[in-house]
Amino acid sequence: MLPMLARVLGKRVYLLAAGVPAVVVVWAAWMAPRVDDGEVVSQSVTWVPALGLDFDLRLDGFGLLFLFLIGGIGALVFAYSRWYMPDRPDNGRIAGILVGFAGAMVGIVLADNLLALFVFWELTSITSFLLIGTDDTKADARSAALQALLTTGAGGLAMLAGFVLVGQAAGTYSMSAILADPPTGFVVDVALVLVLLGALTKSAQAPFHTWLPGAMAAPTPISAYLHSATMVKAGVYLIARFSPVFAEAAPWRPIVVSAGLASLLIGGYRALRQHDLKLLLAFGTISQLGLLVVLFGLGTPEATFAGCALLVAHGIFKAGLFLAVGVIDHEAGTRDIRSLHPLARHWPTITALSAICAASMAGIPPMLGFIAKEEALDSVVAPGVPARWLLALLVVLGSMLTVAYSARFQWGAFFGGWHDPLRSTQSIDPPHRPPRGLTAPIALLAALTVLGGLVPLSFDWLVVGAASALQLVDDAYLALWHGLTLALGLSAVVLVGGLALFVGRLTVERAQARLHIRASADRAYQAALSGLLRSAADVTAVVQNGSLPVYLSIILLTIVALPGTALVVDPVIPDSWTFATSPLQVVLAIITVTAAIAACRSRRRFTAVLFIGAVGYGMSALFVLHGAPDLALTQLLIETLGIVVFMLVLRRLPDEFPVRKVRASRYVAVGISASVAAFVFVFSLMATSSRRAQPISDEFVTRAVPEAGGSNVVNVILVDFRALDTLGEVTVLAVAAVGAMMLVRGRRTAPDTADQQPPEGARSTTPGEREP
């Protein structure tokens, strides 16, 4: 519907789209008091009962937190797009996909059934694919979209397999039931690894992180929404849901925590190398998601609580930063920090807002990000966490990198820190002021960041509610000042270390340039993809070698080999033999057999086709004798039309069959035919005499008139009892017709276009000929 409205509204369609997530926020706020009381709002709709696919919706505190993120940031980003997106014909389509994505995200966090969750999960992958490829004329946007789809899609399939294993082990697909009574065992461990594959690919965790920087090919608001604030958090969501219960399972913590730590460090390290502001933020996102994954992966109450806080903080500040990049991109025409003039002088407001968000990302008090980071550090060093000092060291290191790239972002974007006059493509004129519509959403996000930092109570209820929905969290609360704790000390270390990295940035950059690790994960993806394509081509070349006789022989031999063996192993000896029920049958059989033999022996294709037709007519006559007029009629007509079509094809073939040069191949062909014939003979004989169950046709006959109102049972079966089969067949027929036409057309237009007659000419000759 949105594309149609877009014709009238133009870019204002985004404002309309913003209404949808806004409604989500309102609804979430409406539900909040009930959820806050610990109530779980749920609703169930049976969808496919046979598969255990119930459409269970369940809203608890953690889901509520996500709803606020999805709806709140969604509404802001959609409204922002109204001013950001250029005038383009497909704005309505983009807005529609965005709304669809938001819906799918809401579905993920509300779905209680694992299979329903999977469906929504894949929906977000597909909408993300479509949105990354928005500029479908650019090759790199297309390949980035494909990479994102392949990575997250493959992960999603692994996750589906994991879900099925878990579901089978638990006997239910309801997530709440599984988490309440978790299954254990080796199968469950395997399943968890598969589920983790899905979660880690979705959240762009090492070594699957390579699709996220590529996804920055999407327009900035889309990157802000999908690839920093919401979609990539779906993996975190799943890990958070499963972690409290499965953290003790053998594979869980090692995989989750190491992947998260690797992403934290790799993301931070590579963010320090970026000159493109969006890529810098993308690697920052990988890094922050890594920290989230570590926190939720630990599965301790403190870590979960810290994770929830960081989830909120990150969603807010990262969206704000992305939108700020969007403003720069939109107004200055570049986002390369080497070509950017110092913007702070011209845009004091944006600079200040972005500074707030960046400070929150770096974890500088009194921002919301600081509180979250504090909680995170606190939970990592808490007693009971395995290898906690190593963990703390790595997290501190990662956080230092975060501080450093936050500073790099702010300094590079607004203060011309990396400005290189030689590279500057931008005009000397100061960029004009960004429209209010672009500034307002950032201002709102920055205000939330400050509010959350100064008045922690404003977010406390949400975070506490979310964490306690996951597991029992006692006396945790958000506060700016926890006293002189170890975490505070670590925070100070992080800030000092990070700023040192920033101050010594030239040295760091030189060191990084010297180290020069080429992105091995990205290469691995490329190698895997090309390897897959190559092996697919090889397999196809072997399996589909294009020789019809070979295909036919393989098919026929399979028939003889598999059911044929079964016949030999367990033969059924018929009780009685009936040679024929009427003399006509014998006559027809002789005619048919003679025609078949003649067809094989004929040298000319034309004769062979005629004999094959005769075989068909003989068969339909036999059907008539057996009292199957419908079948006979169909067979008769098919044979007739078949001959006509054969004739048309024969025009293009040589008159005679080629003479086989190798005599042996002829004997092989005869051998195969003979064995198939023997098999079919024996099979029909045994099959007719070994019927034990009541034939289904009896039931059809009795039901035909009362239920379908028809006394021609064959037809009633076709259009009523088995109508779904018929629908499929009809579809196949239509597809085959189009395919055949394309084959003929394609063959003809390619080599000899000359002899194809223009349709107008053909038509114009007709009337003249028609008059006698």
Added chain:
Amino acid sequence: VRRSTILDVCVRAEFHTLVLISIFLLFAGHNAPGGGFIGGLVAGAALALRFLAGGAPEIRAAVRVHPFVFLGTGLLLAAVTAVTPLLVGDDVLESALTTYDVPPVGEVKVTSSLVFDVGVYLVVFGLVFLLLEALGSGVEEPSVESNAAPDPEATP
């Protein structure tokens, strides 16, 4: 191209009768031999006769609608009949049955599966049509002898 006038005239005369028969078969199908598949094939055979008499231009003159229209309409009809019961709350492809009293004819029984069968009819007819058109276009120009050959054989 040498065209047989006798064949031409006979086929023209037969064509509409054959199409009528095919439609009769389509409707009769519920209680007597016939149905969408058979009806569609008979209509296709009628078209094949026209083709034999006058080649691809002849069938284009006989049916002025593009074959895709038949394929598409047929598929659409079948699919719509399949899905409609869902709207009423029944299962997919559930058939409905009503009896109307049409004054001169008497009682006429109409089932929803008839609509489905019409869809089948259209698809089968479209298939034959498309094949004839695709394989047969340009047939009159290059090969006079092969055009003459199928005439006596394929009209038994």
